[in-house]
Amino acid sequence: MSETTAAASTATLERARAVAASVVDPELPMLTLADLGVLREVDVTDGAVTVSITPTxxxxxxxxxxxxxxxxxxxxxxxxxxxxxxxxxxxxTTDWITPQGRAALAAAGISPPGAAPRHEGPIALALTPPRRSVRCPRCASPQVELTSEFGSTACKAMYRCSTCLEPFDHVKEI
Incomplete structure (x- = not known):
């Protein structure tokens, strides 16, 4: 492969990656698939683009x-x-959400997830909601209460701030 062909190939791959990285999540449109961490790989072979994504x-x-x-x-x-x-x-895992993605969630009034839980071996079944360290995305108060374990999408829970009284979604740690 000549230098010119290699450079064109690299440019094509970078363009494909940039386009794929700019696609937004349909449920969290303030996040790109790259910021959400679901965009795994982009490859270009003989002009064909293959993109790998991981479900949340x-x-x-x-x-x-x-x-x-x-x-x-x-x-x-x-x-x-x-x-x-x-x-x-x-x-x-929610740990794959980029710092820019976490900032975008907070700016949109959605509490970003904390660190994902770590597990070794079997995971015990719990019938109660897990304890989370959640802050209000509006006023940053830690004085919040869970109103529903199920928010506007399955990956979010609903909270209410006891300080500013605003309701908000929190992305669950996975």
């Missing part, structure tokens, strides 16, 4: 929309052959 949890209903949005965005940017693969291993 098994059965995530947004995966089909993410796939369709990736294909549409890449095709709109001149990539005619696009394939999206689902990568299940390693499993996604």
């Amino acid at each position: 949890y098994s059965g995530c209903p947004a995966m089909a929309t993410m796939r369709d949005d990736l294909v549409r965005s890449l095709c709109d940017n001149g990539f005619d052959q696009v394939q999206v693969r689902i990568a299940l291993h390693p499993a996604w």
Whole structure:
């Protein structure tokens, strides 16, 4: 491969990565798939783009929309052959949300997740909501109360700030 061909190949790959990284999450539109941490890999071989994404949890209903949005965005940017693969291993964790993504969540009034729990061996079944360290995204008060373990999407819980009285979503730690 000549230097010119290698440079063009690198430029094509970087352009494909930039396009894929700019696609937003359908449930959290303040986050790109890259900021959410679900965008795993972008590869270009013989002009065909392959993108790997990881679901935030098994059965995530947004995966089909993410796939369709990736294909549409890449095709709109001149990539005619696009394939999206689902990568299940390693499993996604909220620790993969970038610092920019966490800041974007807070700016949108959504409490970003804390550190994901670490587990060794079997995980004990708990029938009560886990204790979380949550701060209000509006006033930063730690004085919050859980109002519902299920928020606007399955990956969020609803809280209310006891200080400023604002309700808000919190992204659950996974």
